[in-house]
Amino acid sequence: MSIALLIEQLLNGLQLGVMLFLMAAGLTLIFGVMGLINLAHGSLFMIGAFACAAVAAATGSFWLGLAASLVAAAAAGALIEVVIVRRLYARDHLDQVLATFALILILSEGTRWLFGSFPLYLDIPSLLQGAVPLPGVGQYQLYRLVIIAVGMIVAAGLYLLIARTRLGMRIRAGESDREMIAALGVDISTLYTVVFALGAALAGLAGALVGALQSVQVGMGEPVLILAFVVIVIGGIGSIKGALFGAILVGIVDTMGRFLLPKLLALVLPATQSGAIGGAIASMLIYILMALILAFRPRGLFAAQA
Amino acid sequence: MSMSRETCINILLALLLLAVPVAAAELGEPFYVTLATRVAILALAAVGLNIALGLGGLVSFGHAAFFGIGGYVAGILASHAFEMSPLVFGIEGTTSMPVIWLTAIMIAGLVALPIGAISLRTTGVYFIMITLAFAQMIYYFAESWPTYGGADGLSIIMRNQFPGVNTARPLPYFLICYCLLIAGLGLYWLLQGSRFGLALQTARQNAIRLSSVGIAPFGIRLTAFVISAMVVGLAGALFADLNKFVSPSMLSWHMSGELIVLIILGGKGRLFGPVAGAAVYVLFEFALGGLTERWQFFLGLVLLGVVLFARGGLLGLLAGKARHD
Amino acid sequence: MTEPVLEILNLRKNFGALKATDDVSLTLMPGEIHALIGPNGAGKSTLIQQISGALTPTSGTIRFLGRDMAGMDMAARARAGLGRTFQISSIAPEFSALRNVILAVQARQGSSFRFFRPVARDRSLIEPAMVMLERVGLAARSRIPAGELSHGERRLLEIAIALSLEPKAFLFDEPMAGLGADGSKSLTALLSELRHVAPILLVEHDMDAVFALADRISVLVYGRIIATGTVEEIRSHPEVRRAYLGEGA
Numbered sequence: 059m060s061i062a063l064l065i066e067q068l069l070n071g072l073q074l075g076v077m078l079f080l081m082a083a084g085l086t087l088i089f090g091v092m093g094l095i096n097l098a099h100g101s102l103f104m105i106g107a108f109a110c111a112a113v114a115a116a117t118g119s120f121w122l123g124l125a126a127s128l129v130a131a132a133a134a135g136a137l138i139e140v141v142i143v144r145r146l147y148a149r150d151h152l153d154q155v156l157a158t159f160a161l162i163l164i165l166s167e168g169t170r171w172l173f174g175s176f177p178l179y180l181d182i183p184s185l186l187q188g189a190v191p192l193p194g195v196g197q198y199q200l201y202r203l204v205i206i207a208v209g210m211i212v213a214a215g216l217y218l219l220i221a222r223t224r225l226g227m228r229i230r231a232g233e234s235d236r237e238m239i240a241a242l243g244v245d246i247s248t249l250y251t252v253v254f255a256l257g258a259a260l261a262g263l264a265g266a267l268v269g270a271l272q273s274v275q276v277g278m279g280e281p282v283l284i285l286a287f288v289v290i291v292i293g294g295i296g297s298i299k300g301a302l303f304g305a306i307l308v309g310i311v312d313t314m315g316r317f318l319l320p321k322l323l324a325l326v327l328p329a330t331q332s333g334a335i336g337g338a339i340a341s342m343l344i345y346i347l348m349a350l351i352l353a354f355r356p357r358g359l360f361a362a363q364a
Numbered sequence: 365m366s367m368s369r370e371t372c373i374n375i376l377l378a379l380l381l382l383a384v385p386v387a388a389a390e391l392g393e394p395f396y397v398t399l400a401t402r403v404a405i406l407a408l409a410a411v412g413l414n415i416a417l418g419l420g421g422l423v424s425f426g427h428a429a430f431f432g433i434g435g436y437v438a439g440i441l442a443s444h445a446f447e448m449s450p451l452v453f454g455i456e457g458t459t460s461m462p463v464i465w466l467t468a469i470m471i472a473g474l475v476a477l478p479i480g481a482i483s484l485r486t487t488g489v490y491f492i493m494i495t496l497a498f499a500q501m502i503y504y505f506a507e508s509w510p511t512y513g514g515a516d517g518l519s520i521i522m523r524n525q526f527p528g529v530n531t532a533r534p535l536p537y538f539l540i541c542y543c544l545l546i547a548g549l550g551l552y553w554l555l556q557g558s559r560f561g562l563a564l565q566t567a568r569q570n571a572i573r574l575s576s577v578g579i580a581p582f583g584i585r586l587t588a589f590v591i592s593a594m595v596v597g598l599a600g601a602l603f604a605d606l607n608k609f610v611s612p613s614m615l616s617w618h619m620s621g622e623l624i625v626l627i628i629l630g631g632k633g634r635l636f637g638p639v640a641g642a643a644v645y646v647l648f649e650f651a652l653g654g655l656t657e658r659w660q661f662f663l664g665l666v667l668l669g670v671v672l673f674a675r676g677g678l679l680g681l682l683a684g685k686a687r688h689d
Numbered sequence: 690m691t692e693p694v695l696e697i698l699n700l701r702k703n704f705g706a707l708k709a710t711d712d713v714s715l716t717l718m719p720g721e722i723h724a725l726i727g728p729n730g731a732g733k734s735t736l737i738q739q740i741s742g743a744l745t746p747t748s749g750t751i752r753f754l755g756r757d758m759a760g761m762d763m764a765a766r767a768r769a770g771l772g773r774t775f776q777i778s779s780i781a782p783e784f785s786a787l788r789n790v791i792l793a794v795q796a797r798q799g800s801s802f803r804f805f806r807p808v809a810r811d812r813s814l815i816e817p818a819m820v821m822l823e824r825v826g827l828a829a830r831s832r833i834p835a836g837e838l839s840h841g842e843r844r845l846l847e848i849a850i851a852l853s854l855e856p857k858a859f860l861f862d863e864p865m866a867g868l869g870a871d872g873s874k875s876l877t878a879l880l881s882e883l884r885h886v887a888p889i890l891l892v893e894h895d896m897d898a899v900f901a902l903a904d905r906i907s908v909l910v911y912g913r914i915i916a917t918g919t920v921e922e923i924r925s926h927p928e929v930r931r932a933y934l935g936e937g938a
Binding site: 089095142145151152153155156157159160161162163164166167168170171280284287288290291295334337338341342345346348349352353356357358 | 417423425482485486488489490492493494496497498500501504505507508509510511617621624625628632658660661663664665667668671672675
Binding site: 577 | 741768788
């Protein structure tokens, strides 16, 4: 095992983490501002990927597809918020879970209806194909580097949005005191729709970016959704900073675990077993991490003040 | 009085669930017997979850873990018995249902204990997500652990045995499941009316009230969580034997969601809510599944309608608001 | 010399720079009603929460029956013999008044891990619970869901629950709040009897009730106790008149 391979895996972990951040940021924002647990967030990820793949296939342009993914996910998010989700803010978490679970069923089957059961494929745009030399690593896939960069830019943009803009001020106010912000005459229902659509657009962006690395298919959002839950539970629900930290932690721990554990076990076990056992334990690693963190910090690492 | 009306509906449901498969078997329609068995087993699982969710207000989104564990206990014990290879520590496999059930109940309870102890340190949305995450952990473990089939699952070559009953035939197997469902309902009913049930339901309504009379909610909730998991584990073992197959899909979060859906369709926190919910769900799956492979789309619409507009579920519509004395 | 039932020593609670409880010392002696009064925001609720175990003090000691209660949660303190009511009535709304009291009776018996015998037919629970409901005058309302009881009835229900715990001390948090004149009067009579069951630490705004009931009064202002004494002493205490009753210096 060379240092180069190790750094390459670290970068892969970072890329996974950044992608998880795009999902987790929307989830945690929606929970923080509206108090809503949204299981259908993975469906918005899927919608972004399908929109990108379909538009890219029709026009031949990945970039148009990318734009389409943002528009489609944001529009779907806004529509869902206006028609269904806003009836759920005052409900308990059980109702929210069930209604958004129902939305998953509807959106998954609806997508299958529109696009059929076969996966779509999305190519990495020619501009971003190939590899770049990195010191100490050798060649590394350019596209993954770009994803990392996009994630970092979005994180910085979100920070600026929330810390510096009028919308951000309202989001912060909405997190701390919903009645107050309504009393101040801010149109709360528009704010909620905007926040929901923003979260949806981030999920759609993640879906489109990842769509070029894997096949685009129904159900692709669900594993990502659950990882994003782990992320925000670790980071502290409602905290963007926690989402960023948790996402990168989960991305790196998961990737490195899958890479290193079988190798470590191979030192003590025969090769036939070490791969299977290492793989099985590695797949549980982030959940064990989550359990450990919660045992000491039940509200996550960056818990918002209760 | 709504109380007696609900009791009438409950008795009617119980009789109907018994009469339909018996008649179907008489008429030589084993498919309907299997359908009714599916209802009985899913209802039992939902009764188990209802102990945590309905009585205790614990929205566990991870009970598929216990359902799947029960299923894997049945599958693993049967496969070792079939291959005549010992499990760990020289323990033999078995095809005896009672032994399998007890093992499934015990192991589901043992796994639920640490999961519950960690998850119950949190409340609300954290609890939902953490139970979900723990179930996913077990799901991914089952999927990536190759010994028992990994993602492909594990077949049970022949349905396991129950002394004096030919379990291979649909009706006797239905009757076994039906009896266990009735036993599960009996357990729920006893718990609901007991001292423990009083404390558990107070924990749901007002945990501070419970603390201030000197009862710590944590122990009460953890006990309910474990009992609930045990019942779900038993249902999982029955489900594996019904399908003669167990796979990670029994552990999936869709399964956890479906168990909650069964309760909500029927009526949360009501004795026969899970039975009504399971019957509606299986009938819906059967009727719409025959018409369109996109039946889950319509299930989603119905579920959305129930959550938004008919919060008492089916029993709420039929028998009015739930009552406590 | 008799030992205090409840003894608070040099208690402090800071929220950031705010000293919500500032070096409070206080005793509750056997057989007495000790009233704690003070203007809104004086820190009465914070103090009550520290005694009942909902908040952890920054420093200081709370002793109950000679035992340091640090590290004991709310349930453990209740088991130790602290029976309390809440500023905003805290009941199980779906259950009948009777069931709410039964819960306390079963907690007192230490038997919540019984899974099979139905509560509805358990006379060892129902009879003592009915006695308590009668004592507070709610017997006729025993079958009504607690959530449907009137405000005043919920106050009485909470007292019946606290009584059923056979406590060694009562902690009553503004029991008169929101009651009409008649309600306050009959509750005053009830509390006066209860002092023979166990001493009462009474947080109250209703001055008529306080002056009628209290053996001693402590005045809390900005987290500090500025005076403790008999009704007469407090009435004439210049600092109290200035700080609390708002009379000119």
